[in-house]
Amino acid sequence: MIDLRSDTVTKPTKEMRQAAFEAKVGDDVYGEDPTLLELEGTAAEKLGKEAAMFVPSGTQGNQIAVLTHCQPGQEIILEAESHIFYYEGASISAFAGVQPRTIAGNHGVMDPELVKSAIREDDIHMPETGLICLENTHNRAGGAIVPLDNMKEIYQIARANHVPIHLDGARLFNAAVATGIDVKAYAAQTDTVQFCLSKGLGAPVGSIIAGSNEFIKQARKWRKRLGGGLRQAGIIAAPGLVALNTMIDRLAEDHENARYLADGLQEVGGLSIGNNVDTNIVLVNTEGAGLTSHEFLDKLKQHKILGNSFGPNTIRLTTHFDVTCSEIRTVIEKAGLLTK
Ligand SMILES: *Cc1c(COP(=O)(O)O)cnc(C)c1O
Numbered sequence: 327m328i329d330l331r332s333d334t335v336t337k338p339t340k341e342m343r344q345a346a347f348e349a350k351v352g353d354d355v356y357g358e359d360p361t362l363l364e365l366e367g368t369a370a371e372k373l374g375k376e377a378a379m380f381v382p383s384g385t386q387g388n389q390i391a392v393l394t395h396c397q398p399g400q401e402i403i404l405e406a407e408s409h410i411f412y413y414e415g416a417s418i419s420a421f422a423g424v425q426p427r428t429i430a431g432n433h434g435v436m437d438p439e440l441v442k443s444a445i446r447e448d449d450i451h452m453p454e455t456g457l458i459c460l461e462n463t464h465n466r467a468g469g470a471i472v473p474l475d476n477m478k479e480i481y482q483i484a485r486a487n488h489v490p491i492h493l494d495g496a497r498l499f500n501a502a503v504a505t506g507i508d509v510k511a512y513a514a515q516t517d518t519v520q521f522c523l524s525k526g527l528g529a530p531v532g533s534i535i536a537g538s539n540e541f542i543k544q545a546r547k548w549r550k551r552l553g554g555g556l557r558q559a560g561i562i563a564a565p566g567l568v569a570l571n572t573m574i575d576r577l578a579e580d581h582e583n584a585r586y587l588a589d590g591l592q593e594v595g596g597l598s599i600g601n602n603v604d605t606n607i608v609l610v611n612t613e614g615a616g617l618t619s620h621e622f623l624d625k626l627k628q629h630k631i632l633g634n635s636f637g638p639n640t641i642r643l644t645t646h647f648d649v650t651c652s653e654i655r656t657v658i659e660k661a662g663l664l665t666k
Contacts, residue, residue: 328631328653333497333525333580333606333646341572342529342565351560354380355550361560365567369534372570373519374510377542378534380563382554384409384496387520387535389417390548391492392457394541395518398423400456403444406430407466409494410459424456433602434464435472438479445487458484461494462512463501466636468601468609469584469644471501477515493519496533500526500605503577517541526577526606526646527569531562576647580606583645583654590658596665606645613639615665622664629660 329335338346352358362380370378381387388410396402402418404411406428410418418424427444429436446452458480462472477493484491493516495501495509502509513519518537523529535545549555556562581604588603596615599608610633612622619635626633636642645654 328649328657330643330645330649330657331632331634333644336526336528336646336648338530338565339528339568342568345564345568346561349560349564351558353557354559355555355557359558359560359563361567362556362563365563365570366534368567368570370536372509373513373521373534373536375513375519375536376539378536379542379545379549380556380559380566381520381533381535381549382531382556384494384520384522384524384533385414385417386549386552386554387533388414388459388492388494389421390545390552390554391518391520391535392418392422392424392459393548394545395490395492396422396424396456397454399453400424401427401446401453402457402459403427403429403441403455404459405434405436405461405464407434407464408459408461409465409496410461412466425453427455431464431467434461434467434470435476436460436480438476438483441480442483442487445483445489455487455489458489458491459494460491460516461496463497463605463607465496465607468603468642469497469500469605469607470602471504471604474505474507474511474515477512481515490517492516495519496522497525497605499574500577500581503574504581504605523566523569526580527573528647529562529566529569532566534566573647577606580645580647583649583651584608584643586651587643587645587654587657590654591661594658594662594665597661600640608643608645609636610641610643611639612641617665625664626657626660629664631657631660
């Protein structure tokens with residue numbers, strides 16, 4: 327199978343398996359797992375934040391951020407197709423008791439003026455704005471990079487209004503590698519940040535959330551409440567350390583492969599590319615081929631190629647280190663046969 331459904335399908339490398347095997351461990355609920363502490367320290371340093379905490383998944387990391395920043399009855403501002411709004415089972419409402427205020431972005435980028443005007447005034451009728459969430463790279467916008475200047479503008483507005491900002495940076499390292507801008511520069515424009523170890527970075531499990539010491543202290547309590555306090559977690563933290571230490575720069579290869587894939591598919595009659603392909607995601611529109619996304623995906627599957635549906639006529643193909651350039655060539659060839 328050539329599996330382009332997501333970069334979450336990557337299997338841990340030999341080095342990661344070895345690191346897990348040899349990891350020094352302790353009980354992390356007692357703060358005694360040396361490997362996990364090293365991972366959190368390394369992550370905090372890379373992001374330029376005071377502290378960081380390991381969480382089992384990106385979704386849990388985002389939800390802990392919302393729970394820690396907000397009070398029930400508040401409102402949070404977020405992009406209309408953001409992961410937190412679109413793909414997290416309404417947990418901001420179910421768990422944190424906040425209501426979403428969505429703003430439609432352009433390629434995942436929110437207009438700072440619209441964010442500003444969405445912040446609530448002090449008025450007895452209205453909810454308070456408890457948080458602004460950003461997403462970089464933006465998943466549903468096809469791995470789109472949110473420009474640093476846009477983040478800066480929104481952060482200034484947020485600070486002027488005493489509203490915190492959380493960055494869902496599940497694929498933040500993809501943005502950093504593609505632009506050459508240090509992740510620290512992005513993280514400096516937000517109070518807290520979540521990123522995934524388990525996507526393009528290739529670790530089997532886990533995400534990091536980072537912020538101030540005070541934020542992480544409260545976040546640890548929320549993680550425990552949610553059942554995310556882990557014991558000998560060094561076993562899963564060790565591959566995460568390998569990911570952070572060795573897998574960041576190679577994301578550039580995934581970006582090259584995505585570009586190659588998009589250029590190839592663009593030439594296939596009936597298909598068109600629906601995003602700018604800034605990083606490792608290609609959105610393909612199948613309408614011109616007279617096929618729905620599911621029909622096209624079924625045909626691809628018969629040729630042992632997997633992708634995800636991202637709408638009635640849109641599929642998402644994601645590159646990662648378990649797909650080679652020659653496999654990408656195969657995908658382009660097969661797509662050419664399918665649309666004839
Ligand atoms: C994958 C993803 C998440 C959630 O991560 P999980 O580990 O799958 O829970 C959050 N935000 C974005 C933008 C993502 O792409």
